Amino acid sequence: MNMKKLLLFVVVAAFMSACAKHQEPIRFSVLGDSYSSLEGSVYPDTNDVYHFADIGVTEVEQMWWSQVAASTGWLLDRNNSFSGAMICNYNLMDYYVPASFIHRMDNLGRPDVIFILGGVNDVWYGAPFGDFVYSGWTEEQLRSYRPALAFLFDKLKRLYPRSKLYFVLETDPCPGAIDEEVRMEYIISTHRVANHYDVDCIDLVDVHKNLWHPDVEGQKNIADQVLEYLAIENS
Numbered sequence: 001m002n003m004k005k006l007l008l009f010v011v012v013a014a015f016m017s018a019c020a021k022h023q024e025p026i027r028f029s030v031l032g033d034s035y036s037s038l039e040g041s042v043y044p045d046t047n048d049v050y051h052f053a054d055i056g057v058t059e060v061e062q063m064w065w066s067q068v069a070a071s072t073g074w075l076l077d078r079n080n081s082f083s084g085a086m087i088c089n090y091n092l093m094d095y096y097v098p099a100s101f102i103h104r105m106d107n108l109g110r111p112d113v114i115f116i117l118g119g120v121n122d123v124w125y126g127a128p129f130g131d132f133v134y135s136g137w138t139e140e141q142l143r144s145y146r147p148a149l150a151f152l153f154d155k156l157k158r159l160y161p162r163s164k165l166y167f168v169l170e171t172d173p174c175p176g177a178i179d180e181e182v183r184m185e186y187i188i189s190t191h192r193v194a195n196h197y198d199v200d201c202i203d204l205v206d207v208h209k210n211l212w213h214p215d216v217e218g219q220k221n222i223a224d225q226v227l228e229y230l231a232i233e234n235s
Contacts (some may be wrong), residue, residue: 026074029111030065031101032081033118035170035214035222038063041079044107048083048099055210062216065115067223072230077109087118088148089139090127102142102152106159114160115226116152117168119145123186124174132189134196146189153197165199168226170207202229 034050082099089097122145130144141147208217
């Protein structure tokens with residue numbers, strides 16, 4: 001190797017090393033419901049938010065996704081959360097149909113990671129589970145949880161092919177308001193659809209709540225369990 005080629009090699013190697021050291025941080029987005037929708041933190045800002053101040057959550061740093069960002073060094077791209085929204089287009093709640101997860105999923109920016117935290121409202125409002133449908137969805141089918149969840153995962157993978165998807169699953173939705181059979185059907189159905197699309201489920205347990213929503217302690221419970229899952233996955 002002559003001196004000119006050697007010098008070029010050294011310069012290129014130094015440049016690549018510098019780029020590696022200053023690599024862009026991982027960007028993540030949240031597609032969620034009231035659990036994630038603190039006022040002033042949602043995109044677009046016209047999304048409905050939950051009145052977290054009523055249960056003591058007053059700072060963005062207290063939100064689960066903010067704690068995840070602080071611990072990982074990741075950057076939030078967009079938090080597209082809408083209080084009261086369902087995964088599916090259950091038409092009993094016409095107000096929420098345009099705000100459903102499957103209507104908002106194309107507005108998440110350019111994330112490397114997408115956290116989906118939802119489904120509780122589908123159970124709470126009594127949306128039908130429907131069949132396991134993995135293609136050719138009809139409008140009628142998208143009014144049910146299972147086909148809408150499949151549609152969500154399918155389209156997210158097409159819209160964001162380089163993004164890693166995590167479904168953050170509340171395993172005890174609406175405690176005391178739904179029976180054990182419905183709760184288990186919700187968990188099993190979510191895992192089955194997620195497994196079909198190779199989407200990771202982060203199962204939340206013992207999330208502390210006030211007025212049916214995660215308070216300061218509950219937000220930390222969510223953050224800790226998400227971080228624990230990420231640590232195990234990458235260990």
